[in-house]
Amino acid sequence: MNTAKNLKSNDLSDYGNPISKLFKQPQSPEEWKQYMLTAEQIKFYKENGYLSNIKILNEEQVDVLNEELANLSEMSEERKKLFYEYKSNESEDPNKVLFHAIGGWRSMTGFHDLLWAPAYRMAAYQLMGGDFKLFHDQLFCKPSNHGGVVAWHQDYSYWTFTKPMNHLTCWIGLDDASKENGCLYYVPRSHKWGLLPITGLTGNMYAVREVLTKEQLADFDKKTAIEMPKGYASFHHPQMMHGSYSNSSDRSRRAVVLNSMGPNTVSNIANFERMDLLKDFPSMGEHGQVLDNKCFPLLFNADKELGALKKEVFTI
Numbered sequence: 001m002n003t004a005k006n007l008k009s010n011d012l013s014d015y016g017n018p019i020s021k022l023f024k025q026p027q028s029p030e031e032w033k034q035y036m037l038t039a040e041q042i043k044f045y046k047e048n049g050y051l052s053n054i055k056i057l058n059e060e061q062v063d064v065l066n067e068e069l070a071n072l073s074e075m076s077e078e079r080k081k082l083f084y085e086y087k088s089n090e091s092e093d094p095n096k097v098l099f100h101a102i103g104g105w106r107s108m109t110g111f112h113d114l115l116w117a118p119a120y121r122m123a124a125y126q127l128m129g130g131d132f133k134l135f136h137d138q139l140f141c142k143p144s145n146h147g148g149v150v151a152w153h154q155d156y157s158y159w160t161f162t163k164p165m166n167h168l169t170c171w172i173g174l175d176d177a178s179k180e181n182g183c184l185y186y187v188p189r190s191h192k193w194g195l196l197p198i199t200g201l202t203g204n205m206y207a208v209r210e211v212l213t214k215e216q217l218a219d220f221d222k223k224t225a226i227e228m229p230k231g232y233a234s235f236h237h238p239q240m241m242h243g244s245y246s247n248s249s250d251r252s253r254r255a256v257v258l259n260s261m262g263p264n265t266v267s268n269i270a271n272f273e274r275m276d277l278l279k280d281f282p283s284m285g286e287h288g289q290v291l292d293n294k295c296f297p298l299l300f301n302a303d304k305e306l307g308a309l310k311k312e313v314f315t316i
C-alpha cells in the first residue's frame with residue numbers, strides 16, 4: 001500500500017509536491033541525466049508527432065496504481081466529487097465498456113505522485129521545450145472481452161478552451177498493451193494536418209473520416225500500433241491523430257494519461273461552446289487569464305532542477 005502520512009486535506013491538489021515515497025526524486029542535476037531523451041528521440045518526435053517505449057514505472061509502481069484503481073469502486077461519493085469527470089462507462093456501444101475519468105490525481109495518492117515521476121518530467125520537459133504545468137490527468141480503462149473503442153481524434157480539438165496550443169500527452173500503460181487488448185494507434189506525421197473538428201470519442205471509431213481529405217485518408221494506411229509493456233509510455237503532440245480499438249481479449253487494458261501545458265497557457269473560454277463539459281473542472285478563470293491555481297501545479301522548473309546542466313539538455 002502506498003500511504004501518505006499526516007495529510008490534513010482530502011483534496012490532494014492542496015499538495016503541489018509528492019506526498020509519498022513512491023517516486024524517488026533526483027537530488028542533484030547529475031541524477032536527472034539517467035532520464036534524458038537523446039537528440040535522436042527528440043528528432044523522431046518532431047518529425048512523427050509521437051515518441052513511444054519510454055519506461056516511466058517499475059513493477060511495484062504499476063501495482064500500486066492498479067491497486068488504487070481496484071479500490072475506486074469503494075471510494076466515497078464525496079471523494080469522487082473531486083474528479084473533473086467520472087464516467088464508469090462512456091462507451092456509446094451498449095455491448096462495450098470504457099471507463100473514462102479526469103482528475104484522479106486529486107483523490108488517489110499514487111496518481112497524485114505519478115505527476116512527479118522523474119522519467120515523465122524529464123521527457124516532458126524536453127519534448128515541450130521548457131518548464132510545464134499539469135493540464136489534467138485521465139484514466140482510460142477497457143475491461144477484458146468487452147472493452148470499448150476510443151475513436152480517432154486529436155486531443156487539442158477538445159481543448160480549445162485553452163491557448164496557445166502548447167500541450168503534450170503522455171499515455172502510460174498499466175497493462176501490457178497489444179493489438180489484441182486495444183492498444184493505442186497513431187497516424188505518424190498527422191500532427192502536421194492542422195486542427196480538425198470534434199467528431200466523437202467513444203462511438204464510431206471512424207467518424208473522423210468524414211472531415212478528412214483524400215490525402216489524409218490515404219495516410220491512415222500507415223497507421224501504427226503502439227504495443228508496449230506495462231509501465232511504458234508514449235508521448236504525443238496535441239494534434240496527433242490517434243485512437244484505440246475494442247478489447248475482446250481475455251486481458252484488461254488500463255492506462256493513465258498525463259496532459260501537460262506550457263506555464264503561460266491562458267483561458268480561452270469566450271467563444272467556447274461546450275462550457276457544460278467544464279462544469280466540474282477547476283476554474284478556468286476569466287478569458288485571457290493564465291491558468292494559475294492549485295489544480296495546475298508547475299511540474300518542472302528547469303532552473304531549479306537542472307541548474308547549469310540545463311544548457312546540456314536537448315529540447316525540441
Ligand SMILES: O=C(O)CCC(=O)C(=O)O
Nearest residue numbers: 140150169171244255257
Ligand atoms: O487510452 C486510449 O485508448 C485513448 C487515450 C487517448 O485518447 C489519449 O491518450 O489522448
